[in-house]
Amino acid sequence: MKMLDYIRNQPEILKKIICSRRQYLKAVTEKTDRNPYDRIILVGSGSSYNSCMIAKPLMEKLYGREVTVLLPTSDAAFLSLKDEKKLILAVSQEGTSSNTYAFIQKAKKSVPEATTFAVTAVTGSKLTEVCESTIVIGCGNETVGPKTVGVTSTVLTLWLVALELKRMEGRISDEKCEDIITGIMEELGWMPENILTVEQWTNSNKEFWSNACSLAFLGKNQYLGIVSESALKIDETLFIPSSAYDFEEFLHGPFCLFEKQGVRCVILCSPEDDIDRIRRLKTFGEGKNISCIMAGAGRDNGDELEIKLKIKNSDYAVFSLLLPAQIAAAIVSEYMGQPVEGHDFISFSSMMKSKL
Numbered sequence: 001m002k003m004l005d006y007i008r009n010q011p012e013i014l015k016k017i018i019c020s021r022r023q024y025l026k027a028v029t030e031k032t033d034r035n036p037y038d039r040i041i042l043v044g045s046g047s048s049y050n051s052c053m054i055a056k057p058l059m060e061k062l063y064g065r066e067v068t069v070l071l072p073t074s075d076a077a078f079l080s081l082k083d084e085k086k087l088i089l090a091v092s093q094e095g096t097s098s099n100t101y102a103f104i105q106k107a108k109k110s111v112p113e114a115t116t117f118a119v120t121a122v123t124g125s126k127l128t129e130v131c132e133s134t135i136v137i138g139c140g141n142e143t144v145g146p147k148t149v150g151v152t153s154t155v156l157t158l159w160l161v162a163l164e165l166k167r168m169e170g171r172i173s174d175e176k177c178e179d180i181i182t183g184i185m186e187e188l189g190w191m192p193e194n195i196l197t198v199e200q201w202t203n204s205n206k207e208f209w210s211n212a213c214s215l216a217f218l219g220k221n222q223y224l225g226i227v228s229e230s231a232l233k234i235d236e237t238l239f240i241p242s243s244a245y246d247f248e249e250f251l252h253g254p255f256c257l258f259e260k261q262g263v264r265c266v267i268l269c270s271p272e273d274d275i276d277r278i279r280r281l282k283t284f285g286e287g288k289n290i291s292c293i294m295a296g297a298g299r300d301n302g303d304e305l306e307i308k309l310k311i312k313n314s315d316y317a318v319f320s321l322l323l324p325a326q327i328a329a330a331i332v333s334e335y336m337g338q339p340v341e342g343h344d345f346i347s348f349s350s351m352m353k354s355k356l
Contacts, residue, residue: 003237003340004330006142006149007323011191013149014156014319017138018181021160027117027133028164036169037115038084040067040162043074044091045099045354047147048154050232052091053225055158058315062180063162064171072099076106079114086114089161093150094141095125096355104130119157121150126356135161144340146236148326151229155318156184187316194309198295198323201307202331208291208305209234209332213262215242218250219321223268226318230266230325237329237340247278255281258288268321269296270314295324 017024040063042052052069059067079086088111090104095118104116108130118131121141128134139153163180166172202209209215215234217227224246231242245254247267257263265285267278275298282292282305295307296317309320333340349355 001143002330003144003146003148004327006144007326007330008195010149010152010195010319011188013139014152014188014191015185017153017156018160018185020138021164024136024138024157025160025164027135028161029168031117031133032087032115032165032168034169035085036171037065037087037165039065039082039086041079041086041088041114042067042069042091042158043072043088043100043103045072045097047151047229047232048091048093048097048100050225050229051151051154052158053228054151054223054318055155056225057222058159059162061315062159063166067162070103072097072103074103076103077110079107079111086111087165088114088116089119089135089158090116090127090131091119091154091158092125092127093121093137093139093147093154094355095120095122095127097127098354098356101127101130101356119154119161121153146233146329146340148233148322148330152319152322159184183313184316187311187313187319190310190312191319194320194323195327197309198307198327199331202324202327205304206332206335208264208293209238209240209328210336211262212240212264213260214257214264215240216250216254216257216263216265217242217244217268217325218247218265219244219268220248220270220273221246222314223270223317223321226321227268229322230268233325233329237333237338238336239338247273247281251281255284258285258290261289263290265290265292266324267292267294268317268324269294269298270317270321271297271311272314273297293324296321 116131118127119135121137217230219227227244231244234242285292293305
């Protein structure tokens with residue numbers, strides 16, 4: 001399979017995860033009691049870390065408790081400072097992240113009372129050996145290096161964990177759970193059309209990406225995980241330095257990047273955003289001869305530098321707003337003569353011992 005195949009297959013895989021959630025979340029029902037956790041800690045590297053950041057806002061809203069996202073190089077000892085009931089979810093699609101593995105080893109010594117679950121698509125991986133049990137990401141393992149379906153599948157799985165925990169604890173009704181599931185399924189219903197829209201735009205605007213000397217991805221604070229993952233996908237495939245910014249923080253200094261020719265700006269928009277304000281920044285950039293595109297919500301006004309996507313609920317916008325960078329990574333890398341299937345990720349991971 002190619003990277004673009006994984007991207008196109010996302011809607012069906014995500015729907016399958018929802019339909020098979022009882023099977024994938026078996027550890028949650030069997031290994032947790034009915035007393036709520038005070039805090040959920042998510043740990044991961046690279047795209048897994050970004051997936052945790054993307055999942056965090058809605059997890060907190062669904063579960064009603066604090067969700068902390070950590071890099072595995074964080075000091076696990078600080079977790080013992082608060083006397084609270086903790087759930088640690090170690091996230092790794094392949095289950096081979098050496099840093100995440102090491103973090104769990106340290107956490108089990110620092111906070112032995114915490115519950116530790118591996119969240120991975122590969123059952124029986126090394127990470128599962130040091131965790132109490134495994135929550136399955138039902139997308140399988142991607143053989144192409146840069147993760148795509150693994151990201152959205154991880155986000156969805158983490159949301160389902162939060163929802164299932166709250167249901168088991170008796171803090172939400174089965175009917176309300178089903179309403180939330182229905183809302184997610186409705187959002188996934190728009191995904192095939194959004195994929196087609198982004199593919200068509202990308203095939204007509206390959207030079208927007210290939211001619212960039214650097215890229216800035218912008219989105220509101222709730223979407224920092226999405227813009228960070230978008231930047232990572234471009235770094236990994238097009239080899240163009242890319243950065244992620246909160247939209248408002250970009251206005252406090254980083255907008256000076258518009259003084260350098262060759263910079264490209266991608267602004268991710270949700271239905272709740274001030275679209276007119278975003279357009280003012282786009283107009284400012286164009287006045288500096290900087291190409292800016294808006295992707296997501298907005299008016300379908302025929303502007304070739306706007307990618308109008310269908311988004312009903314901003315909480316689930318990851319299923320649409322990740323598509324521009326994912327699809328650019330797959331299509332434009334081939335256009336630039338550096339297809340992702342030819343990247344040698346394995347030898348680098350082996351040399352740096354970043355994978356078990």
